[in-house]
Amino acid sequence: MTTTNEGIRPFRIDIPQARLDDLAARLAxxxxxxxxxxxxxxxxxxxxxxxELAEYWRxxxxxxxxxxxxxxxxxFMTTIGGQNVHFLHVRSPEPGALPLILLHGWPGGVVxxxxxxxxxxxxxAHGGDPxxxxxxxxxxxxxxxxxxxLAGPGMGAARMAEVLAELMSRLxxxxxxxxxxxxxxxxxxxxxxxxxxxxxxVHVNALLTFPIGQDGEMDGLTKVEQSRWESMQNFxxxxxxxxxxxxxxxxxxxxxxxxxxLAWIVEKFKELTEPEEGLPEDAIDRDRILTDVSLYWLTGxxxxxxxxxxxxxxxxxxxxxxxxxxxxxxxxxxxxxxGDWDAPSRGTVPTAVLVSAHDVSIRRWAERDHNVxxxxxxxKGGHFLAMEEPDLxxxxxxxxxxxxx
Numbered sequence: 001m002t003t004t005n006e007g008i009r010p011f012r013i014d015i016p017q018a019r020l021d022d023l024a025a026r027l028a029x030x031x032x033x034x035x036x037x038x039x040x041x042x043x044x045x046x047x048x049x050x051x052e053l054a055e056y057w058r059x060x061x062x063x064x065x066x067x068x069x070x071x072x073x074x075x076f077m078t079t080i081g082g083q084n085v086h087f088l089h090v091r092s093p094e095p096g097a098l099p100l101i102l103l104h105g106w107p108g109g110v111v112x113x114x115x116x117x118x119x120x121x122x123x124x125a126h127g128g129d130p131x132x133x134x135x136x137x138x139x140x141x142x143x144x145x146x147x148x149x150l151a152g153p154g155m156g157a158a159r160m161a162e163v164l165a166e167l168m169s170r171l172x173x174x175x176x177x178x179x180x181x182x183x184x185x186x187x188x189x190x191x192x193x194x195x196x197x198x199x200x201x202v203h204v205n206a207l208l209t210f211p212i213g214q215d216g217e218m219d220g221l222t223k224v225e226q227s228r229w230e231s232m233q234n235f236x237x238x239x240x241x242x243x244x245x246x247x248x249x250x251x252x253x254x255x256x257x258x259x260x261x262l263a264w265i266v267e268k269f270k271e272l273t274e275p276e277e278g279l280p281e282d283a284i285d286r287d288r289i290l291t292d293v294s295l296y297w298l299t300g301x302x303x304x305x306x307x308x309x310x311x312x313x314x315x316x317x318x319x320x321x322x323x324x325x326x327x328x329x330x331x332x333x334x335x336x337x338x339g340d341w342d343a344p345s346r347g348t349v350p351t352a353v354l355v356s357a358h359d360v361s362i363r364r365w366a367e368r369d370h371n372v373x374x375x376x377x378x379x380k381g382g383h384f385l386a387m388e389e390p391d392l393x394x395x396x397x398x399x400x401x402x403x404x405x
Contacts, residue, residue: 006170011075011086011146013067015298020063023258023297027058030259041270045263049279053266054259057290063298066291070111077146078170080163083155086110086146087139087167092121094133098200098405099173100397101164101191102138105182105206106243106305107265108384109145110138111291115390120397132398137171139164141183143304145295150304156311157183161190165198174198177401181206181385183308189370192349201404202347202370203397205354206383208232209365217365228360236271239264243309251303258297265293272383274357284387347371352400354393356381374400 035047073088088110091097100120104112117136124130140147142155142163164187168176177200180188185204192199210232211217221229242250254261266280266289273283280289296302352374355361358381366372376396381389 006078008076008078008170011077012071013075013146015063015067019298023294024058026258027054030054030257032259045267045270050259050263050266053286053290054262056286057258057262057293061287061290061294063291063294066111066287066294069114070291073117078167080166080170082151083142083163084147084149084151085139085142085163085167087137088117089171090117090121090136090138092133092135094122094124094130096131097121097133097135098401099168099171099176100134100136100401101168101176101178101180101188102136102386103164103178103180103184103187104138104141104144105180105184105383106144106308107268107292107296108182109292109295110140111288111295112384112386113138114288116386116394119390119394123398128398132402134177134401135173137168137173137176139167141187141305141308143307144301145299148299148301148304150307153307154311155307157186157190157308158194159311160187160308161194164191165195168195168198175200177201177203177404179203179397182383186308186312189347189349189351192347192351193345196348199349201350201352201401203352203354203400205356205385205393206359207353207355207361207366209360209362209369211365212368221362225362228362231360239268240309240313243306244313245310247303247306247310251306254302255300261297261302262293264302265289265296269384272358273388274380274382276358276382283382284384288387350374350404352376352396354378354385354396356383356385356389358382373403 032047032051036043040046073090075086075088078085102113102116104110117138119126119128120134121136123132142160143150175198178188178191181204185207188202188204192202254264269280269284269289273280275282296305346368347370349371350373351370353361353363353366353372353376355375355377357379363372363375378389378392381392385393
């Protein structure tokens with residue numbers, strides 16, 4: 001490996017105390033709304049739950065401890081095409097390690113992967129085979145966390161992929177793998193499309209796949225696949241509608257009220273974790289959830305992180321006359337993945353798809369768009385596998401990349 005170090009500078013998180021004091025003061029001064037009796041979670045986050053969580057955020061949660069935990073990993077900043085990019089770069093002690101990019105989703109960030117950093121980068125120290133080792137590059141996607149401000153409009157999955165491919169070149173990595181979930185599962189295949197000669201393989205979970213109006217694409221769906229399609233159509237897409245159509249408008253509320261930002265994000269942890277009927281902290285440690293929310297709040301990225309939805313769903317798909325929303329909410333027929341809704345160009349890089357119990361991926365549609373060589377149905381876990389089921393994610397990543405190293 002030859003490292004160019006072009007414009008790469010060390011970085012450490014050091015939030016000014018005044019910003020933490022402001023957060024505490026705002027939480028203490030929250031103007032709480034009324035709530036209809038007996039509705040539970042059916043109309044949004046319950047008042048009692050959010051009050052208790054906000055009070056713990058204010059008086060019990062220790063940002064400095066979690067800031068220090070993130071800072072235990074080497075972090076860097078660089079600027080690519082005018083876009084600031086923050087990333088963790090964890091080199092494996094194993095000389096033959098394969099470089100691997102880990103890409104988060106929304107509402108997530110680099111902290112999503114803290115539980116898998118050790119096992120992936122140093123399997124020998126975690127009871128694994130040193131031949132499975134990876135050098136890890138874990139970026140904050142443009143617009144998220146410290147990868148701000150956005151360089152301008154147009155930062156969709158394809159442009160993010162160009163930035164990340166350049167980042168790997170700048171780090172001197174000539175051959176590498178890519179893993180991503182949610183938004184990262186949009187971006188990861190795009191990295192493969194832009195650098196097929198350099199990307200050894202793509203591994204994704206929480207992959208969304210859609211019908212595109214082809215004859216026969218709905219024929220012969222299994223009962224499981226029919227259930228997944230129904231889940232897509234009936235999904236509570238309120239956040240998606242706001243993020244994809246009016247991201248700037250909703251930003252004013254989220255950027256001004258930490259309680260509002262907390263509710264906006266914790267609802268997704270409630271809906272997207274397993275078991276769905278449980279509380280978010282039944283699946284993911286409460287402090288980890290609050291570290292994620294804190295990063296959005298402390299970096300002021302509620303709006304910039306939402307822009308990816310506008311770029312992918314509104315700016316690309318709708319202007320192209322692509323997918324439609326059904327009147328009842330959810331995806332209507334004719335939708336597609338990412339910005340290539342009408343006729344997605346099929347990727348050529350070997351791709352593995354890991355499907356949790358919560359995921360709605362449909363294999364035939366995934367194989368239409370990607371060179372799927374591995375398909376694993378977990379039957380458990382939710383949307384945030386790196387935090388909910390880190391051992392299962394690590395195991396599948398290791399097994400797949402053994403075949404393409």
